[in-house]
Amino acid sequence: MKYSLGPLHYCWHKDEVTAFYDAVAQSTIELVYLGEVVCSRRRELKFSDYLQIAHQLRDAGKQVVLSTLALVEAKSELTELKKIVDNGEFMVEANDMAVVQLAHEQQLPFVAGPEINQYNLQTLTLLKKLGMQRFVMPLELSRDWLARVLEDKPQLGFETEVTGFGHLPLAHSARCFTARQQGLSKDDCNTACRAYPTGIEVLTQENQSLLRLNGIQTQAAQCTDLQDYQQEMRDIGVDWYRILPVGLSTITYAEQLIAKQPAPRLSSISNGYWLGQAGMTNNGTARAGGQYSPDFSPE
Numbered sequence: 146m147k148y149s150l151g152p153l154h155y156c157w158h159k160d161e162v163t164a165f166y167d168a169v170a171q172s173t174i175e176l177v178y179l180g181e182v183v184c185s186r187r188r189e190l191k192f193s194d195y196l197q198i199a200h201q202l203r204d205a206g207k208q209v210v211l212s213t214l215a216l217v218e219a220k221s222e223l224t225e226l227k228k229i230v231d232n233g234e235f236m237v238e239a240n241d242m243a244v245v246q247l248a249h250e251q252q253l254p255f256v257a258g259p260e261i262n263q264y265n266l267q268t269l270t271l272l273k274k275l276g277m278q279r280f281v282m283p284l285e286l287s288r289d290w291l292a293r294v295l296e297d298k299p300q301l302g303f304e305t306e307v308t309g310f311g312h313l314p315l316a317h318s319a320r321c322f323t324a325r326q327q328g329l330s331k332d333d334c335n336t337a338c339r340a341y342p343t344g345i346e347v348l349t350q351e352n353q354s355l356l357r358l359n360g361i362q363t364q365a366a367q368c369t370d371l372q373d374y375q376q377e378m379r380d381i382g383v384d385w386y387r388i389l390p391v392g393l394s395t396i397t398y399a400e401q402l403i404a405k406q407p408a409p410r411l412s413s414i415s416n417g418y419w420l421g422q423a424g425m426t427n428n429g430t431a432r433a434g435g436q437y438s439p440d441f442s443p444e
Contacts, residue, residue, distance in 0.1 A: 146379050148403050149176035149306065150396075151389045152212035152238070154314065154359060156187045156338040159194070165393065166198045170205040172396050173403050176385065177202050178238055180212035180229065182258075184321070184360045185222045187336060192228055199235055215240040215260040216317040216361065236278070249275040259284050259308060260317075266294050269303070279304035281387065284313045287421035288377060295382045304384040309371040310398060311389025312344065312357055312364040313418070322358045331361075343391055367415040367427055372408055374419060 150169060153162065169177060179195050179202075181187055199209045211229050214222060223243060230237055230247045239245045240258035248255040257263055257272050257280040269280060280303060282291055295305060323345060324334035338344075344359035346366060354366035371378075371386070378386065388399050394409070401408035417426030 146375065146383055147175055147385055148399055149385045149387050150174050150178065150399060151308065151311065151387045152178040152180055152182045153390045154183055154312075154362065154364070155342055155344065155390075156184075156189060156336060156360065157342055158339065159189045161342075162190060163198070165390065166202065168393055168396055170202055170207070172400055174207065174396070174399050176208040176210070178210045178212045180238075182212050182215055182240055182260075183317070183362045184338070185214060185219070185225065186331075186334060187338070187360070189336075189339070192225065196232065203235075209235050210238050210256055211235045212238040212258065213240050213244045215258070215314070216319070217241045217243050218319060238281075245272065245275055245277075252276065254278040256306075257281065260314075269294065269301070273301070273303050277303055279306055279385070281306040281308065284308055284315075285418050285424065288374070288381065288419050289421050291383070292381045298382040305382060306385035306387050307371070307378060307383050307419075308369065309375075309378075309386040309388060310395075311368060311387075311391060312359075312366075313369050313389075313415075313424070314359075314362050314364050315356070315424075316363045318361050318363070321361050322363070323360050326358065365415055365424060367413055367425070368411055369416055369419070370408075370410060370414040371416060371419055372402060372410075374416075375402070 179199055202209050211232060213226055213229055217223060226244055227247060236254055237244060238256040238258045240260040254276050257277045259281040263269055263280055321331040321334055323338045324331050326345060327337045329335060329337055338360040344357040344364055346354055347356040347358060349355050357364040357366050388395055398408040413427050415425055415427045417424045
């Protein structure tokens with residue numbers, strides 16, 4: 146099993162993003178996903194900026210995949226998707242069926258991202274016929290589901306990737322809850338999410354972490370950390386363990402696992418989905434403030 150760095154879900158300043166991927170280029174991470182997957186109104190980086198980073202990472206020996214939006218609502222967004230699919234150099238990750246269609250029309254291979262509804266072997270078989278080379282398991286599914294799907298893995302002809310670390314995206318909405326929290330409209334949001342580099346923590350009346358608002362995306366409040374289940378994944382037939390960025394500490398986490406060493410752990414994590422339980426199931430009490438720092442500057 147190998148380790149990948151998933152796309153950045155947060156809206157960081159351009160210089161912070163650049164510094165982060167400079168550090169990724171110097172790391173031992175083999176596969177990197179790049180691109181805006183949450184909201185097209187985030188314009189800190191343009192497509193040309195992502196291409197420049199992609200070239201830098203490829204020159205450093207990394208495999209690079211360009212990720213796409215999970216929620217496509219406007220013609221302008223579809224135009225941008227076509228530009229990404231037509232890049233001519235890098236494979237794309239489809240998080241909307243529009244990208245699957247665009248890639249299929251050009252007979253281009255693609256990765257089926259976790260936002261694609263791929264809940265059974267029949268769907269995966271169809272996506273394989275359309276050009277899928279790898280699929281990322283939907284985040285709410287379990288190891289038991291995956292084991293059943295991969296029983297005949299040698300005959301399937303595609304790779305499997307599981308999200309093993311990060312704040313899991315639970316939903317995407319046409320509304321922007323970060324803007325609403327600031328008293329702003331989505332059409333005039335001033336990129337409010339830029340002020341929250343790991344989202345806005347939402348608490349219950351009992352002051353327990355519940356959710357995390359990240360623009361139009363709602364995330365799990367607590368991180369998933371499946372490092373204790375790596376051997377299970379290998380036994381099932383998982384090819385890639387995906388790590389979602391939260392800051393430079395993410396790179397340290399990845400490099401520890403790549404070196405076959407235990408990575409630093411949070412006091413409270415939510416691994417329920419992998420275990421076939423409620424997603425919020427955790428190994429401790431989920432209290433406010435238990436999150437990773439974005440730590441943009443290397444120590």
